[in-house]
Amino acid sequence: xxxxxxxSFAVKRWPEPEIWAKMVRETMGxxxxxxxxxxxxxxxxxxxxxxxxxxxxQSTMNWGVRIESAFCGLASYTYNNLLHPDIDGRRISIxxxxxxxxxxxxxxxSIVGGPLGGMSITDAANTDRKKNxxxxxxxxxxxxxxxxxxxxxxxFHIECTPLNRExxxxxxxxxxxxxxxxxxxxxxVEFLIDVGHALYQPLYGEKADLNKxxxxxxxxxxxxxxxNTDYQSDSHWGWPNSRGIFDVALFVKQLQxxxxxxxxxxxxxxYPFEMDDEEVKRNVISSVQHCKKYFV
Amino acid sequence: xxxxxxxSFAVKRWPEPEIWAKMVRETMGxxxxxxxxxxxxxxxxxxxxxxxxxxxxQSTMNWGVRIESAFCGLASYTYNNLLHPDIDGRRISIxxxxxxxxxxxxxxxSIVGGPLGGMSITDAANTDRKKNxxxxxxxxxxxxxxxxxxxxxxxFHIECTPLNRExxxxxxxxxxxxxxxxxxxxxxVEFLIDVGHALYQPLYGEKADLNKxxxxxxxxxxxxxxxNTDYQSDSHWGWPNSRGIFDVALFVKQLQxxxxxxxxxxxxxxYPFEMDDEEVKRNVISSVQHCKKYFV
Numbered sequence: 316x317x318x319x320x321x322x323s324f325a326v327k328r329w330p331e332p333e334i335w336a337k338m339v340r341e342t343m344g345x346x347x348x349x350x351x352x353x354x355x356x357x358x359x360x361x362x363x364x365x366x367x368x369x370x371x372x373q374s375t376m377n378w379g380v381r382i383e384s385a386f387c388g389l390a391s392y393t394y395n396n397l398l399h400p401d402i403d404g405r406r407i408s409i410x411x412x413x414x415x416x417x418x419x420x421x422x423x424x425s426i427v428g429g430p431l432g433g434m435s436i437t438d439a440a441n442t443d444r445k446k447n448x449x450x451x452x453x454x455x456x457x458x459x460x461x462x463x464x465x466x467x468x469x470x471f472h473i474e475c476t477p478l479n480r481e482x483x484x485x486x487x488x489x490x491x492x493x494x495x496x497x498x499x500x501x502x503x504v505e506f507l508i509d510v511g512h513a514l515y516q517p518l519y520g521e522k523a524d525l526n527k528x529x530x531x532x533x534x535x536x537x538x539x540x541x542x543n544t545d546y547q548s549d550s551h552w553g554w555p556n557s558r559g560i561f562d563v564a565l566f567v568k569q570l571q572x573x574x575x576x577x578x579x580x581x582x583x584x585x586y587p588f589e590m591d592d593e594e595v596k597r598n599v600i601s602s603v604q605h606c607k608k609y610f611v
Numbered sequence: 612x613x614x615x616x617x618x619s620f621a622v623k624r625w626p627e628p629e630i631w632a633k634m635v636r637e638t639m640g641x642x643x644x645x646x647x648x649x650x651x652x653x654x655x656x657x658x659x660x661x662x663x664x665x666x667x668x669q670s671t672m673n674w675g676v677r678i679e680s681a682f683c684g685l686a687s688y689t690y691n692n693l694l695h696p697d698i699d700g701r702r703i704s705i706x707x708x709x710x711x712x713x714x715x716x717x718x719x720x721s722i723v724g725g726p727l728g729g730m731s732i733t734d735a736a737n738t739d740r741k742k743n744x745x746x747x748x749x750x751x752x753x754x755x756x757x758x759x760x761x762x763x764x765x766x767f768h769i770e771c772t773p774l775n776r777e778x779x780x781x782x783x784x785x786x787x788x789x790x791x792x793x794x795x796x797x798x799x800v801e802f803l804i805d806v807g808h809a810l811y812q813p814l815y816g817e818k819a820d821l822n823k824x825x826x827x828x829x830x831x832x833x834x835x836x837x838x839n840t841d842y843q844s845d846s847h848w849g850w851p852n853s854r855g856i857f858d859v860a861l862f863v864k865q866l867q868x869x870x871x872x873x874x875x876x877x878x879x880x881x882y883p884f885e886m887d888d889e890e891v892k893r894n895v896i897s898s899v900q901h902c903k904k905y906f907v
Contacts, residue, residue, distance in 0.1 A: 326689060327689070327690070327691055327729050327731075327776075328731065328732050328776075329731060329732060329733070330691050330695065330696060330697075330700070330731050331696050331697070331731055331733060334731070334733055353689045353690070356654070356690060356703070358652070358654035359703050360703075360706060363699040363700075363702055363703050363706075366699050367697065367699050367700065367703075370697070388689065389685065389686075389689050390685075390686040390687075390689040390690070391686075392884065393622060393623070393649045393684065393685050393686040394623070394649070394652060394686070395623055395626050399626065400626060400627050401626075401627070401663065401666070403659040403662050403663050404626070404659075404663065406659055407652070407655050407656075407659050407663075410656060410659075433623050433884075435623075435624065435625060435626050435627055435630070436624050436625060436888050437625070437627060437630055476885075477885050478884060478885050480623075480624075480888075515885060517885070517887065518885070548883060548885070549883065549884070549885045587844060587845065588688065588729075588774060588845070589772075589773050589774050589811065589813070589814070589844070589845045591813065592732050592776075
């Protein structure tokens, strides 16, 4: 099995690379992380971008922690990005990805990813406009993989999200997308599946089933996000959580049955900013212990 | 009374200036908004920053909507900002504010604000380091008001937050801060009080009382954020909400008793990204109707 943690737990509380790297290696016994851009904004101008990246790179080396990939967090998810209604809004997103890829390479990784973008309600209600934005998105992905190639990025990961204004939000749409970009990309494009997204019942219904995603997208899955959830929200809770019912043991079996046990799986827990720090620390550690029992 | 809405409700769903300006004026009957940087990231490079700002400016003119101020949202709040443990991290924040002020003026406003920043857990546990970061923060505020003056900004608003790693988080700390920066600032500095922050019981206890804030900081209060809350989280809910118990009628009386009825008060509702769009639309409108009953 291939278990790691997304650094979302460290945001604002443990922003020092020496501190989170030590926590990950010593306290959690984890060697592999997914960096979150919520710890360092890719917009950061030089010389701070390089100096901050250098400290991250140095600390992970000091503690023997590998940054497997770098990923979008809450800050970048706040915007419409590649599906912004305005062409200038979409250009902003391309610029952001350019810098995100540069930062990824500077912190010592060669895989980058995130959700692509969200349409406005107005655009999503207009069939022609939706089709047009989809075609634009294909061109943008092509452009991003070109930038990736030039930046030294080896793989681009697309996160599926549980909103029908975003692309891709369904198994069918993800399959369509991967077909439509085939032979147009300069680096491989794969999906990141977040278990809480795939099982979000208000959108997919009570029959939402992770196995369907694992089967349909099997050769195209490059990573997973693991979270505790009640299937009624994009919860990103840890363990224990009084409302969380996600079954890690079952998930691990599903991965094995789908022959996906070697695909990296990152625990991604997001705590409210105002939550008590000691409670957060306890919950991060108990969540890691809980998941590691099954990821052996 | 002086009622308006923070554009947080429009984030990702109605990002088009023509759409939100129309909704605010026609559907809500509101003439005054607080712009959120969650709709346009101040990091946006030129020429997109100016072109996007121009469209915002044009749409608000078209619809007779006034942008009273521009404010930090979720994206910028994700980072440690002016209290980042690393000097480079803090320089990033100064750079961000420089661009935020430029953007504020470009969209036609002259008041800007937000929370200042958050310490790491490690720094907050070290008394000397805390004192040092506080002194640094005073210098940073001085520098920001200098940048404000040069940018054409007339007032800088500091938001009080319910986290003891952030500054200011308490009435006492806010009073101390305003004293410590007296005569050091090139534009007036005032506080924005968020009712849900001030009444957050896990930090301030069950006796948390808005009146205390209104009395102690009275001449220094420049704006309010209004939200529905259960006092147990930084909820930012609207009305109706099954768990929300914030009493707008009482709040309005408190404002009048404190002679603060002319200070702008912005409804700031934040919905989960994955929440159903129709439900969001209904809730925004009913929330505005609910609050307007009392803000007459």
